[in-house]
Amino acid sequence: MRETLRVHMGWLHSWVGFLAGLLLVxxxxSGTLAVFDTEITQWMQPEVSLTHSTTLTPAALQAAAQAVQAEEQKGLSAFLTLPSDRDPVLQVLHYDGYEFVGTALESTTGALVPARETAGGQFFYNFHFSLRGGNQPGVQIVTFLGFCLLVAIGSGLVIHIKALWPDLILFRPFGPRPRAWLDAHLLAGVLFLPFILFMGYTGTAIHARVLLPAQPGLPRIMAGRTRKKKPYPRGVFYRRGHYRRLLRPSSRRPVRFCKVRMAI
Amino acid sequence: MSRTQKTGLAGSSSGPDAKKSQKRQTVLRRSGLLACVCALSFITAHLIMVLTRLLPLEDARLKTDLGGMVIAALVPMLVLAGFAGRRHSWGLILGVVVCASIALASILPS
Known part of the structure; x- marks a missing residue:
């Protein structure tokens, strides 16, 4: 077969699309389900009544403050979510590394709602952007898959750019099976191209910093080496201002730290 | 002396093997090219993210967000261009030139 641009890009489109698509699906x-995360949580917690008033009372706020203090004493960083029409209970939540979990309080009395423990819709929300694998490697894998999606979209565009308009109105469901599937693929791909492109781009851009952090690799290694150097000589007085200036995180050259330290 | 006459079609048994080996070579070449292009693109993206630290913006998060937006658009473009440009390897050359320019920009004093 002659190695044309379409054949070349077709190979890339097939393999990148197939391998990344296994996880992207x-x-x-999970992203589609995560849109309804609050509703799924409510469905999985039928004890929480949805007919509460959304107006807050001082008693409820007092109870919420006590709950936050109790969480803080456990060493958890808790916060409040106020009641709304969509979610009419007052919640004291903290992040457990995967989901926002915590207790639900009635917005009028501040009484604890005895709801069962469940991640609910938060499970899908977390799975959507990290596959429940945390920041590393979960978010990194999903961001990499986002890049693969963008490459697959780009290569698909190169392949079908000449037939974008005809593909939009061409569907042969009663033809040979591969033809029918290809027509369906082209129809869906062309029709939803703007949506897929924007969702892929924004999803990748949001977490791109996790995959490629804005920290230079070599100076970071150098910083690790300089930390292991011999301790300060005794009897030398260091001014606090110098410390603050030299140890600030924005300092780009940790090696200079040693030189200035010796000069003082 | 053998009575069978050679017809010149003896290569018919080695035909599929040659074809298979040629196909393997093509796949290997494509995979190698893709790996090179991906590596170059990721190095370029990393250098861009490092370069965003020099932007005159107060908020460090804003800088990385801006860098993320740029590399999310640039990396797929570079991969596609590098993989598509096979004649005289202009795709690879383009990737190297972009990577070198970004590296130069991050090394040179602002």
Whole structure:
């Protein structure tokens, strides 16, 4: 077969699309469910009544403050979510590394709502952007998959750019099976191209810093080496201002730290 | 002396093997090119993220967000251009030139 640009890009489109698509389909499905995360949580916690008033009372706020203090004493960083029409209970939540979990309080009395423990819709929300793998490697994998999606979209565009308009109105469901599937793929791909492109781009851009952090690799290694150097000589007085200036995180050259230290 | 006459079609048994080996070579070449292009693109993206630290903006998070937006658009473009440009390897050359320019920009004093 002659190695044309379409054949070359077709190979890239097939393999990148197939391999990344195996996981991307999970990301897409969980993202669709994550849109309804509050409703799924409510469905999984039928004890929480949805007919509460959303107006807050001082008693409820007092109870919420006590709950926050109790969480803080446990060493957890808790926060409040106020009641709304969508979610009419007062919640004291903290992040457990995967989901925002905590207690639900009635917005009028401040009484504890005895709801069962469940991640609910938060499970899908977390799965959508990290596959429940944390920041590393979960978010990194999903961001990499986002890049793969963008490459697959770009290569697909190169392949079908000449037939974008005809593909939009061409569907042969009763033709040979591969033809029918290809028509369906082209139809869906062309019709939803703007949506897929924007969702892929924004999703990748949001977490791009996790995959490629804005820290130079070599100076970071150098910083690690300089930390292991011999301790300060005794009897030398260091001014506090110098310390603050030299140890600030924005300092780009940790090696200079040693030189200035010796000069003082 | 053998009575069978050679017809010149003896290569028919080695045909599929040659074809298979040629196909393997093509796949290997494509995979190698893709790996090179991906590596170059990721190095370029990393250098861009490092370069964003020099932007005159107060908020460090804003800088990385801006860098993320740039590399999310640039990396797929570089991968596609590098993979598509096979004649005289202009795709690879383009990737190297972009990477070198970004590296130069991050090394040179602002």
């Amino acid at each position: 999970l990301v897409f499905a």
